[in-house]
Amino acid sequence: MSADASNDNVQYPRTIFIRRHSVVTRLTHWLNVLCLSFLLLSGLQIFNAHPELYWGHYGANGDSAVLTIGSDQDGGTQHGFVRVAGLQIPTTGILGVSNVDGEPTPRAFPSWATIPSFQDLAAGRRWHFFFAWLFVINGVVYLGFGVLSGHFRRDLAPTAHELSPSHLGYEILDHARLRFPEGEKARHYNALQKLTYLAVIVVLLPLIVLTGLTMSPGVDAALPSLVDIFGGRQSARTIHFITASALVIFVIVHLAMVVLSGAWNNIRSMITGRYAIQEKGPQS
Incomplete structure (x- = not known):
């Protein structure tokens, strides 16, 4: 057998681009980044009025x-x-x-962490309410798209195998060692990503919206049961603060994973939808 013939069976890594995120997912993602940034900074301004x-x-x-x-x-x-x-x-x-x-x-909270930087409760509330409703509308668009397009079922719903203790333990160990999926496995979210995104979408975001509404006197008058559900307006305010803190922790971990697993590749996929993966194939 010639050397050229034997080389035909050698598998070499090659870079291919896959479609990772749809246009709607990308647009709603970046709008969420904008909304959550202003909500956090204006929320700290509001908290400063009574810390x-x-x-x-x-x-x-x-x-x-x-x-x-x-x-x-x-x-x-x-x-x-x-x-x-x-x-x-x-x-x-x-x-x-x-x-x-x-x-x-x-x-x-220091001035660099609030909008506006000086103490102004009224201005902080106006910024907060504007971006809160924009955030809600954006969320409704994303949820509607996720259901109608099959995005939730196809990309975010974990399989029975992925939920098995052995598989989850394996993924946790890989993440702890900073070993990220490659090749075919990189085409899809792993189980930890799916569970984390679902927890944010199904638990944290609805909770932060509902507790925010509970603190509104106008909403309380129309839906007094909301106050009872959360055990009072002060309890709702505390839950709102805890949930916002959990979202901040999620964002910090999310950004760390983006950087560690390939910052440019991840950012490009959320801008253009193209995500590069390495697959084995014959040398061209």
Whole structure:
């Protein structure tokens, strides 16, 4: 057998491009990025107006708060702190006290983390409500597309095999070792991605929208049962804050995975829809 003939059986890696994301998925994704960014920054502005969280129907004072971001004065110096369930943690320079025009000023979240940067509750609420409704409309479009196109069933619904403890354990171990799917496996979301995206879509996002509506006096008047479902407006506010924090953690982990598994390839797929994978085939 000649050397050329034997080489025909050698499999070489080759790069091919697959269609990873539809136009609707890409557009709604980037609109979500915009909305969530403004919602977070304006939400911190609103929280700064009263940086304490309570449980139940009514808020009282710092002694009954489940979380407080505040400051106290010691010898003429402001010190920031976070108090969670009675445990107080010093946070000077990060939370509780910020430098405003070079002077330490009591402020839960610093000016660079809020919209607007100065303290203005009314402006923060206007920014928050505008992007909240845009976020809801965008979500409805995505959900409708996901159901009608089969995107949820085809791309996000895990199979029985993927939900088996052995398979999930294998994927968790691979992620811990920063080993990401290649070749044919890279064509689809893995089980951990599917479960995470479903948790965000089915649990976190509806919860943050419903608790946000519960804090609205107008919605409370029309749907008083919402207040009872969440155990009071203060409880809804606390759940809203916790859910928003969970979304921030999700975004941080999501961005880390994007970078570690190939930043440009992932970003390109969410802009153009084209995702590059390596497959084995004969050398051309």
